[in-house]
Amino acid sequence: MSPDPTPGAVGAPRPRIEGRLKVTGAAPYAADVPVPDLAHGWMVTSTVSRGRVRDIDASTALGMPGVLGVLDHRNAPRLNPEAGNYFGPDGSLRLLQDEVIPYAGWPLALVVAETPEQARAAAAALRVTCDVEPHDLDLRPEHPAARPASTAFGPEADTGDLDAELAASSVVVEERYRTPEESHCAMEPHAATAWWDSDHLYAVDSNQGAFSVSQVLAVLWSVDRERVHVRSEHVGGGFGGKGACGPQVVLGSMASRRFGRPVRIAMTRAQVFGTTSSRPRTDQVMTIGADADGRLRAIHHRAAYALSPLSEYIEWCTEQAKILYSARAIRTRLTAVPLDILPPASMRGPGATPGSFALESAIDEVAERLDMDPLELRLRNQPAVTPVSGKPFSTRRVVSCMREGARRFGWAARDRRPRSRREGPLLIGSGMATTSFSAGVFPSTASITAEADGAFTVSIGASDIGTGARTALTAVAADALGVGAERVRVRIGDSDLGMAWGAGGSRGTTSWSFAITEAARELRQLLDDPVRPLTATVDTTTRIDFQPDRERQTYSAVFAEVTVDPATGEVRVRRLLGMFAVGRVINPLLARSQVVGGMIMGLSMALHEESVRDPRTGLLANGDFAGYHIAAHADVPDIEADFVADYEPQDPSGFNGLGEIGTAGTAAAIANAVWHATGTRHRTLPLRLDRVLEQATAVAGERRAV
Numbered sequence: 045m046s047p048d049p050t051p052g053a054v055g056a057p058r059p060r061i062e063g064r065l066k067v068t069g070a071a072p073y074a075a076d077v078p079v080p081d082l083a084h085g086w087m088v089t090s091t092v093s094r095g096r097v098r099d100i101d102a103s104t105a106l107g108m109p110g111v112l113g114v115l116d117h118r119n120a121p122r123l124n125p126e127a128g129n130y131f132g133p134d135g136s137l138r139l140l141q142d143e144v145i146p147y148a149g150w151p152l153a154l155v156v157a158e159t160p161e162q163a164r165a166a167a168a169a170l171r172v173t174c175d176v177e178p179h180d181l182d183l184r185p186e187h188p189a190a191r192p193a194s195t196a197f198g199p200e201a202d203t204g205d206l207d208a209e210l211a212a213s214s215v216v217v218e219e220r221y222r223t224p225e226e227s228h229c230a231m232e233p234h235a236a237t238a239w240w241d242s243d244h245l246y247a248v249d250s251n252q253g254a255f256s257v258s259q260v261l262a263v264l265w266s267v268d269r270e271r272v273h274v275r276s277e278h279v280g281g282g283f284g285g286k287g288a289c290g291p292q293v294v295l296g297s298m299a300s301r302r303f304g305r306p307v308r309i310a311m312t313r314a315q316v317f318g319t320t321s322s323r324p325r326t327d328q329v330m331t332i333g334a335d336a337d338g339r340l341r342a343i344h345h346r347a348a349y350a351l352s353p354l355s356e357y358i359e360w361c362t363e364q365a366k367i368l369y370s371a372r373a374i375r376t377r378l379t380a381v382p383l384d385i386l387p388p389a390s391m392r393g394p395g396a397t398p399g400s401f402a403l404e405s406a407i408d409e410v411a412e413r414l415d416m417d418p419l420e421l422r423l424r425n426q427p428a429v430t431p432v433s434g435k436p437f438s439t440r441r442v443v444s445c446m447r448e449g450a451r452r453f454g455w456a457a458r459d460r461r462p463r464s465r466r467e468g469p470l471l472i473g474s475g476m477a478t479t480s481f482s483a484g485v486f487p488s489t490a491s492i493t494a495e496a497d498g499a500f501t502v503s504i505g506a507s508d509i510g511t512g513a514r515t516a517l518t519a520v521a522a523d524a525l526g527v528g529a530e531r532v533r534v535r536i537g538d539s540d541l542g543m544a545w546g547a548g549g550s551r552g553t554t555s556w557s558f559a560i561t562e563a564a565r566e567l568r569q570l571l572d573d574p575v576r577p578l579t580a581t582v583d584t585t586t587r588i589d590f591q592p593d594r595e596r597q598t599y600s601a602v603f604a605e606v607t608v609d610p611a612t613g614e615v616r617v618r619r620l621l622g623m624f625a626v627g628r629v630i631n632p633l634l635a636r637s638q639v640v641g642g643m644i645m646g647l648s649m650a651l652h653e654e655s656v657r658d659p660r661t662g663l664l665a666n667g668d669f670a671g672y673h674i675a676a677h678a679d680v681p682d683i684e685a686d687f688v689a690d691y692e693p694q695d696p697s698g699f700n701g702l703g704e705i706g707t708a709g710t711a712a713a714i715a716n717a718v719w720h721a722t723g724t725r726h727r728t729l730p731l732r733l734d735r736v737l738e739q740a741t742a743v744a745g746e747r748r749a750v
């Protein structure tokens with residue numbers, strides 16, 4: 045199956061290098077770094093969803109203790125409007141540039157003071173008046189402003205004769221699935237400390253890629269990229285919510301420019317909810333047709349998602365419909381609906397997570413209608429090549445995930461009839477789902493220095509947002525150099541270390557490992573030279589293009605067992621098991637931690653998470669941890685997660701990413717288990733008590749009527 049690598053640091057279960065620093069509180073985060081002469085900024089944000097600022101009266105605030113000044117659209121430094129994110133120009137970066145209010149939570153002013161308390165008190169004394177305009181928050185696929193989503197990630201699917209295949213199908217399932225807006229809820233709230241020195245901008249910022257943040261700041265300020273220095277040594281989680289250049293560092297750089305002092309902005313949890321990106325709401329219709337023997341004839345996946353007109357973003361819900369199953373006809377349509385909302389962005393397993401909820405729920409519904417085992421239905425429709433593109437697959441071990449997961453879970457003993465298991469008053473059910481997540485590699489630069497003392501220093505603009513990247517890359521470098529891990533020191537989290545992809549898109553570790561492996565190869569060729577220190581630097585930009593055009597994905601099969609209390613509507617996940625195919629595993633300890641964390645996020649999505657907006661104002665009604673529920677320890681069962689043997693032939697070391705695959709399939713597995721327990725389908729997440737209770741009551745009522 046794979047070139048069996050010689051035993052080395054890769055494959056060994058080492059704990060995180062910085063673990064001790066973190067648990068002893070010694071690891072500095074963006075709001076911890078000591079800076080002399082520091083001032084503090086406090087955001088004042090809009091409480092209406094659409095309108096214009098008429099006036100900001102700062103007279104009281106300016107007279108309050110410690111206040112250095114107030115920044116708003118009338119006196120803020122001008123920013124270059126061409127600045128953008130991964131998808132292009134991004135209007136949400138143009139902070140304090142005009143009086144237009146595009147969403148509730150939009151920063152209207154920044155109060156700067158000697159202490160955060162003084163800034164906060166003065167912010168409360170600011171009097172903002174604005175003209176309110178009617179807003180629209182209503183996600184409807186038929187919305188007049190709805191438009192086809194960007195196809196920058198790939199074309200829509202249109203294979204076969206969809207109508208004919210549906211007409212010829214013995215069973216057709218057509219259902220609508222909805223997923224809510226969600227917030228990333230990283231443990232560390234967004235924070236930045238910024239200062240200017242001789243026309244250089246310095247920032248310590250909480251983000252997922254210091255280099256890309258430095259690029260955006262350079263455009264915003266129209267300065268050379270080399271004059272912007274962003275550090276993010278330790279980051280307390282991101283999940284996509286810190287993937288772009290955040291408002292904290294933009295505003296921090298503006299305030300420090302204006303007041304000539306270093307300025308720190310540390311958001312409150314409520315500000316993180318209100319002013320940083322979220323996963324967009326989706327509204328999806330799945331139509332699947334199958335023969336009586338379970339062969340799929342047609343898959344039609346329509347998905348609409350909420351977008352802001354400020355910036356482009358693709359919630360790529362429809363990708364898995366083009367990857368997972370063979371069918372004679374496959375059609376996908378992705379629709380963006382611009383609304384007066386906070387601009388959405390990637391959240392763990394972007395696209396695939398809401399998309400798989402729809403696809404894998406619908407597949408389960410097809411199995412139900414055919415009275416067929418849902419695992420068997422999936423096994424019967426495995427494609428030999430990528431269904432829509434016709435591309436050969438790279439490694440594709442999804443069947444191994446399903447079979448091994450089923451064996452460990454005891455799936456064969458399951459009675460597939462719904463409501464067939466009870467324990468006292470509780471209904472018990474089990475369900476499963478599979479999915480894939482796109483894998484690959486982006487350009488990065490790595491330098492490795494052979495030091496005089498025999499050690500090696502690896503420098504790469506990588507980001508460790510809590511994943512253990514530092515530890516994983518140490519092992520990768522050690523094996524690539526052919527030395528023990530104790531001789532390798534890895535420096536990351538600094539834009540001065542060179543161009544590098546960030547921690548995102550499940551492509552951080554693969555991109556950085558590729559660059560490190562190439563740099564190590566070059567350095568080894570030079571090591572005869574006695575001169576020390578001796579450095580090799582590699583930029584992988586031109587080396588990546590030569591990889592073969594194969595469909596490169598990671599895969600999962602997730603199995604869940606739930607209990608449902610029909611009297612209260614309470615769903616509890618009792619068992620959760622995930623098998624994953626993610627290429628060669630670098631560090632089983634960290635990899636398991638990643639996918640277990642991902643599965644917990646999927647569980648949380650299934651049962652708890654939703655941002656609720658007040659339709660009158662557009663403000664979040666639950667923008668804090670009291671109102672926005674995330675899975676707590678008591679919600680999380682003993683989770684089993686493991687990896688099937690796998691090797692990615694397109695990667696020099698056999699790796700694929702695993703940051704997102706854990707989340708993507710979990711919600712569908714749990715929803716399918718709830719159907720199995722109760723006999724009722726839930727097509728809207730989360731599976732709240734009131735929804736489950738209502739439906740359970742309806743079923744009981746029907747039974748009585750019969």
Ligand code: MOS
Pocket residue numbers: 252282283284285287390391392393394547548549550
């Ligand atoms: Mo990820 S959601 O691309 O940080």
